[in-house]
Amino acid sequence: MPSETAGSAATRRPTIQDVAAAAGVSKGLVSKVFNGGAGPSAATTSRVIAVADRLGYRPNRSATLLAKRRTRLLGVTMLPSNLFHGELADLIQPIAEKHGYDIVLGSMTGYSHERRAIETLIDFRCEALVLVGPTMPAAQLAAIIGNVPAVVVGRKVDLPGADVVRCDDERGVHDVIDHLVALGHRRIAHLDGGSGAIAALRRRAYRAAMTRHRLEPVVLPGGMTEEDGARAVTDLLGHSAGVDVTAVATYNDRCAVGVLDALARRGIDVPGEISVAGFDDSLQARHALIELTTVDQSSAEQARLAIQAVMERLDGTRAERREIVLPPALIVRRTTARVGRRRGE
Amino acid sequence: MPSETAGSAATRRPTIQDVAAAAGVSKGLVSKVFNGGAGPSAATTSRVIAVADRLGYRPNRSATLLAKRRTRLLGVTMLPSNLFHGELADLIQPIAEKHGYDIVLGSMTGYSHERRAIETLIDFRCEALVLVGPTMPAAQLAAIIGNVPAVVVGRKVDLPGADVVRCDDERGVHDVIDHLVALGHRRIAHLDGGSGAIAALRRRAYRAAMTRHRLEPVVLPGGMTEEDGARAVTDLLGHSAGVDVTAVATYNDRCAVGVLDALARRGIDVPGEISVAGFDDSLQARHALIELTTVDQSSAEQARLAIQAVMERLDGTRAERREIVLPPALIVRRTTARVGRRRGE
C-alpha cells in the first residue's frame, strides 16, 4: 500500500498533494482529473479517483477560488428573518444553479450590516450580485459595488452598472388607493415603512394618489414588521385626529397583519369599521382568517428575471443598463369594503 | 505622484502587491499593517493605510482564508424560506460576531441540497457548523461533517462530535396532549411533519402520550407548510372516519395555520367544533386573529446556547459531547377549548 504522506495528524484534511503522492502522479494531473481537462488517460483517471475517494479528498474551496479565473459564484444579499427575501432566495437558487452558478448568501441584519454583507460577498469574489431590497442610498451603494455586475430586486434605484427588476410599486399603490376611493373611503391613512428607499417610494406614491383624488394624505410612521403595524394603530387611536380614518393602506403585508392584530384586540371590526390593505401578497395575506386585500408582486417572476439580467451581463450579451418593471396585481380579499358606519353611531 | 503599477486594466482589483508598490514597502509589511501585528511604525502605518484607501484596496477573502491558519468562519445551514430558521440565523449572527466569528449561510433547498449545503460550508473551511433542524439520517450526517465541530439545533441526534441544543419536544407534545385531554378531548389527531427526524420524534411522542392516556392515536400525513396542513384537513374530512376528531395537534405552527385556514373556509368553528394546537410559538401564532395554542421553544435561548456550545469546542474548553434540552412552554390561546357539541347535534 502506498504511504499517505506522514499520516500523523489524523485531523488534517487531505490535500491534492496527498492524493497525488498516494496515486503516484503529479498534483497538476490530479487537478486535471477533477476538472475534466484533456490529459489524463482513462486508467489514470480511475486510479486517481479511487485514491481520492479512499482518502476522503475534497478540494479546498478557497484555494480553488484563488487559483481559478472565475469563481462562478453569485452573491445574494438578504435579511434572513424576512420571509419575502427568504422565498426569493429559495427561488433564485435553482435558477442560478441551472446556469452553473453557486450562490452565497450575505445576511444583512439591520442597516449597518447591509454594507458589510455586500462587501463580504465581493471579497468572496462573487462574479455578480443580487441585491434584494437594499435600503442604502444609491450613491453609497454605487461606491460599494464598484464595477461588479449587479441586479437590484424590488427597488427603484439608478446605478449605471446595476440592472433593476421590480414591481411597479407606484402603480400598485395607486391601485390600492383607487380601490379604496371607489369603495367610498375619503380618510385613507398610509402606514409607512420607515426610512428605506422602497418605503419612501411607496409613501410618495401614496401622496400622489391622494392628491390626484383631491384628498388629504395622512402618513403614519411605521416600519417593516407586525410590531410596527400594531404600534402605529395604538398611536393612531390615541390621537383624536385618528378616529375618523376609515381605511389604512400599509407599507407591506407584515405591517397590515400587525394592524389587523391591533384592531382585533380593540374589538374594532375589519372591514366594517376600518378597511385595511397590505402589499406583497405574502402567504399570511392569503390565510382564511386574514384574507388581506393586497398587491401581488409575482416574486417568482422577479427571481427569474433577476438571474436572467445578471447572466446577460456576465455573458457579455448586454452592457447597457436595464430596468424591468413588472405590473402589480391588486388582490381584493376580505379586509376592504364599502365605507361603513362607526360602532355606536 | 507614485505610479500605480500598470494602470491599464481599469477593471482589475488592486492587490496587496499594488498597495505595497505604491507605498514603497514590501507586501509583508502591508499585511502586518492590516492585521495589527508588531512591526510597522506609526508613520508607515498611516502611509500604507492612505495608499490603500486611495487605491480602494480590499483583501481577497479567498487568499486570506487560504493563507491564514484560522478562518474564524461559522457555517450555518438553513432553509431560507423557513421563518423559524431565518429568525434563528438573525439571532445567531450578532452572537457569533461578538465572539469574533463571521457567519456563512448555507442554504439548503429541499432534502438533497442539505448535503451540498453542509459540504459547501466545510469546503469554505468553516471552523464549526451550526446545523439548524437537519433532516438527514444521523449516520449520513456524521459522515459528512467528519470531525468538524458542530452543534445541531432543534433536533435530537446522537453524533459523537456534535453537540445538541434543542427544546424538549417530547415534553412539549405531551403537554399539548395533556392539555387537550384535560379539556375533555378523546379523539385527538396528530398532523405529522413528514419524513424528517424531528417529525418522527414528535410523532412518536404523540403516540406515547395517547397511549399513556389509553387513547387511540390517529396520525394524519402532513408536512411542514400551510399547504400541507390545509390538505390534511381536506383528506380528513373526506373520510367518514375523520368526522369524530375533536382536536388536532400539528407538527408546527405553519401546519396549524393551514389547518385553521381550511377549517375556516369550510365554516367549521375553532375551537367550538375542533380544537387546534401548533408547535413553535411563531409570530403567526400570536396574531390576534389566530391566537393559536402552541408550544414555545425559546429560540433566542437556543441560538445563544448553540453558539456557546460551539465556542467551547473551538476554545478547547470542552471535548465531550453535550446535549442541552430546554424546557418547552405550553402557550394556551384561543384555538383550544373544552370539547363541545357538533354543529347540528
Place this chain on the structure above:
DNA sequence: TCACCGATGTAAACCGGTTTCCAAGTTCAA
C-alpha cells in the same frame, strides 16, 4: 531510418494573501 505527431504526464509559475526568519539601524546601559 528519420522526422513528426498525438497522447500522457511533469515541473514550475501563479493566484493574493500570511508568517517566519533574519538584517539593518537605533537606543541604551555598562
Place this chain on the structure above:
DNA sequence: TTGAACTTGGAAACCGGTTTACATCGGTGA
C-alpha cells in the same frame, strides 16, 4: 566604546489549488 536589546522592515516560504510550457514516448508515414 561596545554590545545587547529593541524597532523597523524585507525576503522568502507557504497555504492548496490551476494552468501553461515543456518533456517523454510509442506509433506512423515517407
